[in-house]
Amino acid sequence: MVESTGGNSIAIDELPVIDVNAAYAPEADFNAIVMAAHENGPFAQSSRGFEVLGYKECMALMRDPRLHSDHMSLVNAMGFPEGPAMEFKKAMLLSHGRDEYRTKIRQALTRAVGASVIEKQRPMIRTLVGDILNDLSQASESDLLHKFAFGVPSSLFCLWFGAPLEDAPWIAGLSDRILKIFSFDRQYTPGIISAYDELFPYVQKRIDDALESPKDNLLAHFIAENKAGHLTDTELFHIVAMFNEASTDNTAHGIATAIGELLGNRQRWQQLIDQPELIPAAINENMRLSGRINTLIRYASQDIEYGGVEIPEGTGISFFIPAAHRDPRVFSLPLEYDPTRTDAHNLLDFGGGVYTCLGKHVAMIEIQEALAELISNYPNAQVTNFDISSNPFVNEVAELKVDLVGAST
Amino acid sequence: MAQITYIEHDGTEHMLEVEVGYSVMQAALDNMLQGIVAECGGACSCATCHCYIDEAWLYKLGKPDVIETEMMEFAVGARDTSRLSCQLQVTEELDGLIVHLPESQY
Ligand code: HEM
Ligand code: FES
Numbered sequence: 001m002v003e004s005t006g007g008n009s010i011a012i013d014e015l016p017v018i019d020v021n022a023a024y025a026p027e028a029d030f031n032a033i034v035m036a037a038h039e040n041g042p043f044a045q046s047s048r049g050f051e052v053l054g055y056k057e058c059m060a061l062m063r064d065p066r067l068h069s070d071h072m073s074l075v076n077a078m079g080f081p082e083g084p085a086m087e088f089k090k091a092m093l094l095s096h097g098r099d100e101y102r103t104k105i106r107q108a109l110t111r112a113v114g115a116s117v118i119e120k121q122r123p124m125i126r127t128l129v130g131d132i133l134n135d136l137s138q139a140s141e142s143d144l145l146h147k148f149a150f151g152v153p154s155s156l157f158c159l160w161f162g163a164p165l166e167d168a169p170w171i172a173g174l175s176d177r178i179l180k181i182f183s184f185d186r187q188y189t190p191g192i193i194s195a196y197d198e199l200f201p202y203v204q205k206r207i208d209d210a211l212e213s214p215k216d217n218l219l220a221h222f223i224a225e226n227k228a229g230h231l232t233d234t235e236l237f238h239i240v241a242m243f244n245e246a247s248t249d250n251t252a253h254g255i256a257t258a259i260g261e262l263l264g265n266r267q268r269w270q271q272l273i274d275q276p277e278l279i280p281a282a283i284n285e286n287m288r289l290s291g292r293i294n295t296l297i298r299y300a301s302q303d304i305e306y307g308g309v310e311i312p313e314g315t316g317i318s319f320f321i322p323a324a325h326r327d328p329r330v331f332s333l334p335l336e337y338d339p340t341r342t343d344a345h346n347l348l349d350f351g352g353g354v355y356t357c358l359g360k361h362v363a364m365i366e367i368q369e370a371l372a373e374l375i376s377n378y379p380n381a382q383v384t385n386f387d388i389s390s391n392p393f394v395n396e397v398a399e400l401k402v403d404l405v406g407a408s409t
Numbered sequence: 410m411a412q413i414t415y416i417e418h419d420g421t422e423h424m425l426e427v428e429v430g431y432s433v434m435q436a437a438l439d440n441m442l443q444g445i446v447a448e449c450g451g452a453c454s455c456a457t458c459h460c461y462i463d464e465a466w467l468y469k470l471g472k473p474d475v476i477e478t479e480m481m482e483f484a485v486g487a488r489d490t491s492r493l494s495c496q497l498q499v500t501e502e503l504d505g506l507i508v509h510l511p512e513s514q515y
Contacts, residue, residue, distance in 0.1 A: 059479070060483075063454075063456070063483050103446065103448065106448060106450060107438055109450060110438055110450035110451065113450070114435050114438070114450045115432060115452075115495065116430060116431040116432045116435040116498075117431075119430065120430075342475075343475070344475070344476075345475065346454060346476045346479065346480065350454070351454070352449075352455075353448065353454065354448045354449075354455060356448070356449035356452050356454040358449075358450045361450075361452070
């Protein structure tokens with residue numbers, strides 16, 4: 001048990017060991033491994049280094065100014081060659097630490113998609129979701145993963161940036177290829193680079209078209225910020241490119257997971273049919289137990305002592321999010337799904353502090369509206385095939401097939 | 410619309426007409442006010458939109474929820490009158506609200 005005794009701190013290699021890879025082995029009992037680890041305290045060591053399992057400790061360390069994110073080390077580990085993709089990575093938001101650029105870009109994004117402004121787009125998003133659902137075939141096995149879960153955020157991208165809606169599947173494909181960077185697996189690097197090679201001219205075309213014939217959309221908002229001197233031309237370009245990778249893939253998996261897990265469980269689904277006002281809480285609770293992100297990594301910018309542990313400068317700090325979401329010190333009956341729980345806390349799936357996801361609100365609106373439309377149009381739908389593949393970094397929905405008309409026929 | 414007065418730590422006052430449904434943070438950011446940083450964009454995840462509520466208004470706002478309370482622990486210089494402005498949704502009843510901005514959010 002690690003205690004904060006002040007002065008008597010211990011080294012990381014003295015911490016209890018957790019085998020994170022074993023927790024993700026096909027036959028492993030993930031919950032049992034994680035709950036056993038919690039009994040040894042909020043910290044552990046693994047082959048990855050320092051693991052933070054405690055919810056409160058994740059919350060605090062994600063916001064600790066002595067830690068930083070380091071996207072470029074991932075880019076370098078993936079072996080990006082010199083070229084436009086590398087230049088983009090070096091310049092864009094993700095690669096900036098706590099600097100003025102970060103604050104400037106994040107404030108510009110908040111003016112564009114912050115909680116209050118984005119709430120106004122809920123009716124538009126609801127219509128979009130409804131249209132996509134209407135277009136789905138009611139064949140016995142609808143592919144809701146590609147047609148619906150990926151369709152919603154990629155179509156929203158098209159509306160936001162003035163692209164034809166027919167481009168949505170291609171947009172989704174690009175985002176999917178680009179986000180393979182988080183696999184930490186170099187076999188995906190050529191696919192990532194070629195996706196950027198396709199994305200960059202496409203982004204430029206969107207901006208050129210918008211300058212020539214302006215529409216009332218998100219791109220117009222960013223162009224206005226550019227004209228007012230709040231964003232440079234390059235920053236404008238990078239923001240549009242970044243929205244492709246940031247807004248599509250994670251949201252699609254969020255939609256598919258919510259449908260797979262909630263529709264896949266008759267009791268949970270019936271509760272939402274009876275009490276649709278529980279939809280937002282049910283999505284949060286499901287995300288707590290079955291989220292997209294398994295590990296977020298930060299690095300110590302200096303020598304740190306935290307919670308009785310010495311963390312030397314440069315140490316990689318892995319926030320083991322599904323463990324933190326099951327922390328028995330914070331969540332009562334942590335393994336139970338309970339959308340009415342009163343100890344609901346901020347989810348860690350969107351990160352924290354100066355790096356927090358800026359799309360959290362729009363992502364949540366998309367997931368909520370997707371579920372609400374499905375419940376009101378197809379209450380009797382049935383999941384026929386749902387498969388999630390998991391690794392220590394992310395969970396990916398591999399398949400989601402649904403019989404939309406379901407039991408009523 | 411509700412009129413909200415933001416008072417910076419040096420006494421500079423800004424009076425804004427804010428649309429109902431907006432957060433106190435969003436209006437400050439849209440108008441480029443100094444004093445609210447709002448690094449997380451209103452995700453209740455950074456505590457850099459911290460403000461002090463004029464005592465007279467405190468009870469009208471109701472109590473912060475568990476997520477805001479939890480995040481307030483990370484606010485610099487938090488007091489009994491502290492709130493996170495991204496969690497304060499503007500209603501007609503808040504017409505006349507006065508919020509004081511801290512000297513620094515870090
Ligand atoms: C369920 C869907 C989503 C999940 C799970 C998710 C998750 C994340 C995570 C974990 C981070 C890093 C946070 C950290 O290190 O503390 C992040 C960053 C980011 N996300 Fe999301 N995201 C989602 C949807 C979106 C959407 C829809 C958008 C845009 C509209 C978006 C825009 C961003 C941006 C711009 C960043 C970079 C922040 C920075 O480095 O300053 N995300 N997201
Ligand atoms: S803007 Fe980050 S907590 Fe309010």
